[in-house]
Amino acid sequence: MSRQAQAEQAADEIVAGLFREHGLSLVRLAVLLTGDRATAEDVVQDAFLGFQRAWPRLHDQDKALAYLRASVVNGCRSVLRRRGRVQLRRDEDDLPVSSAEAAVMAEQDRRLVLAAVGRLPARMREVLALRYYLDLPYEEIAGLLGITKGTVSSTISRALATLGRDLEEKL
Amino acid sequence: MSSLEDRLRDAYRDEAGAVTPESIFRLGEAIAAQSARFTRPRRPQRWVRWLTPLAAAAAVAVIVIVAAVTVPHGTDQSRPPATLSGGAPKYLIDDPIGASPLQVRNAATGALAAQITLPQEYPGGNSRTYVGAVATGNGRDYLLAVYANPCRSWIYQFTLDSRGHPSALTPFAALPTVRSELYELTISGDGQMVGFTTTACQGAKAQPNYVGVTNVRTGRTTRWTVPSRNSVDAVSLTADGKQLCYSLQLPASVVRVIPTSAAAGSAAAIGRTVARASSSRWISFSAISADGRKVYFSSFTQSTSGQPGPMTGQIRVADLATGRSRVVYGPAGQPGLITSAPGARYLLLQIQGQQPELGQPARLVRLDPATGKATDLPAARFGRIGILYW
Numbered sequence: 249m250s251r252q253a254q255a256e257q258a259a260d261e262i263v264a265g266l267f268r269e270h271g272l273s274l275v276r277l278a279v280l281l282t283g284d285r286a287t288a289e290d291v292v293q294d295a296f297l298g299f300q301r302a303w304p305r306l307h308d309q310d311k312a313l314a315y316l317r318a319s320v321v322n323g324c325r326s327v328l329r330r331r332g333r334v335q336l337r338r339d340e341d342d343l344p345v346s347s348a349e350a351a352v353m354a355e356q357d358r359r360l361v362l363a364a365v366g367r368l369p370a371r372m373r374e375v376l377a378l379r380y381y382l383d384l385p386y387e388e389i390a391g392l393l394g395i396t397k398g399t400v401s402s403t404i405s406r407a408l409a410t411l412g413r414d415l416e417e418k419l
Numbered sequence: 420m421s422s423l424e425d426r427l428r429d430a431y432r433d434e435a436g437a438v439t440p441e442s443i444f445r446l447g448e449a450i451a452a453q454s455a456r457f458t459r460p461r462r463p464q465r466w467v468r469w470l471t472p473l474a475a476a477a478a479v480a481v482i483v484i485v486a487a488v489t490v491p492h493g494t495d496q497s498r499p500p501a502t503l504s505g506g507a508p509k510y511l512i513d514d515p516i517g518a519s520p521l522q523v524r525n526a527a528t529g530a531l532a533a534q535i536t537l538p539q540e541y542p543g544g545n546s547r548t549y550v551g552a553v554a555t556g557n558g559r560d561y562l563l564a565v566y567a568n569p570c571r572s573w574i575y576q577f578t579l580d581s582r583g584h585p586s587a588l589t590p591f592a593a594l595p596t597v598r599s600e601l602y603e604l605t606i607s608g609d610g611q612m613v614g615f616t617t618t619a620c621q622g623a624k625a626q627p628n629y630v631g632v633t634n635v636r637t638g639r640t641t642r643w644t645v646p647s648r649n650s651v652d653a654v655s656l657t658a659d660g661k662q663l664c665y666s667l668q669l670p671a672s673v674v675r676v677i678p679t680s681a682a683a684g685s686a687a688a689i690g691r692t693v694a695r696a697s698s699s700r701w702i703s704f705s706a707i708s709a710d711g712r713k714v715y716f717s718s719f720t721q722s723t724s725g726q727p728g729p730m731t732g733q734i735r736v737a738d739l740a741t742g743r744s745r746v747v748y749g750p751a752g753q754p755g756l757i758t759s760a761p762g763a764r765y766l767l768l769q770i771q772g773q774q775p776e777l778g779q780p781a782r783l784v785r786l787d788p789a790t791g792k793a794t795d796l797p798a799a800r801f802g803r804i805g806i807l808y809w
């Protein structure tokens with residue numbers, strides 16, 4: 249087997265391994281950012297294929313996951329540019345009547361929160377999802393989005409303040 | 420930790436939990452299959468490699484020549500615009516993955532005509548780049564904005580020939596760069612005015628969003644501020660560049676029109692609101708007609724199932740003289756991507772099937788908003804569609 253063929257096979261195996269390990273969390277992240285399962289899968293698929301193309305050029309190949317996360321965030325942003333935030337807005341009143349009261353309240357709260365998140369600007373939504381879904385530290389979010397740690401902190405603060413006000417108005 | 424943070428974590432956890440490991444099995448298979456089919460760059464034959472230095476020298480010469488060309492001019496008779504019968508541009512630009520390369524496709528058949536590769540390096544930027552926006556005023560001369568971290572957009576111009584082949588990308592002399600994330604871009608039909616919207620860079624403290632115009636002839640830029648809590652989703656210009664239309668999200672969806680001769684200041688204090696979504700609807704798209712008499716806009720309803728989609732949507736037209744609006748087109752299914760040909764002569768809508776999870780394919784529809792006539796395009800031939808620019 250030639251050196252090039254070996255490199256190609258290695259890249260295929262790396263992509264497969266990364267998907268096994270991180271595919272689920274990346275699809276979930278994309279769902280949170282787009283609100284649309286089919287779109288999320290498209291974005292993740294494109295991210296992996298783009299990653300495979302870029303793999304030989306990556307300066308730091310230990311940062312494969314960071315690259316994929318950034319691709320997913322960018323991909324979601326691109327999709328939402330034209331689609332607006334339509335899928336992120338949930339109906340806030342339609343609840344299953346057969347559920348237990350506590351479950352109904354929890355479900356209602358979840359919908360209220362997600363609807364309020366859907367009304368935030370894209371950058372705030374991205375930072376919130378990376379922080380409160382993936383539990384990434386500020387440094388990592390900053391590296392992922394190409395912004396400073398201080399900006400991550402201030403963006404989260406502003407997002408939470410906006411979210412709090414929005415949710416209060418809904419009560 | 421505040422209770423709000425707890426609620427946020429809970430909401431994310433529950434929402435994300437709906438995606439199970441089993442449910443992405445097919446996606447893994449698809450990625451594996453596609454990566455196996457992926458065509459890797461082949462080592463060029465010796466004579467091609469030998470020609471490379473010559474080609475590079477020729478490219479430099481082309482760039483120097485093309486840089487002297489000014490953008491978009493509708494009265495230029497030497498190169499007739501490539502249009503379909505009826506005046507729709509023959510080609511559109513697809514941004515399938517939010518990065519290089521872009522694809523030039525035949526707007527009627529979906530056939531791939533060419534690809535546009537973005538520049539690789541940006542002064543002061545890093546490799547994290549993506550296409551900000553693409554715009555044309557005549558279906559032939561294009562502007563393309565590329566965002567490169569940290570906080571700068573670069574604007575290029577290029578031309579499509581009658582076969583859909585692009586010229587070299589050259590810096591757009593009237594507005595080569597913007598210290599912000601350029602979000603939307605448009606050109607007037609006469610090619611003399613460029614409209615844009617920008618969103619605040621994360622590094623800037625309390626930076627507002629902007630709606631702005633640049634006069635191509637004088638290079639003068641005027642910007643109007645929009646609060647950062649409002650996102651600006653669409654921008655368009657009349658053919659003469661005298662009116663600029665944009666839509667705003669939050670707290671309510673509205674479409675506004677402002678005169679481009681207005682002095683810089685707050686966008687809210689200038690112009691007028693021409694359409695407003697009711698409480699259960701919102702507007703994600705708008706485009707003003709070439710003559711400035713009408714504004715076309717989308718109007719979506721929210722999901723009533725509590726799950727993402729299905730939703731319904733309409734394309735409506737507002738008569739700016741009377742202030743009244745009416746439905747132009749109300750498709751079954753979930754309208755997603757909407758894009759406009761110059762002057763809103765035609766709209767292109769991607770409409771998701773009502774049950775995409777069952778494999779119901781998306782439709783791609785070309786709409787003549789003046790008549791309401793919708794024509795289905797061969798969506799499958801367009802391949803994976805990202806953002807379409809027309």
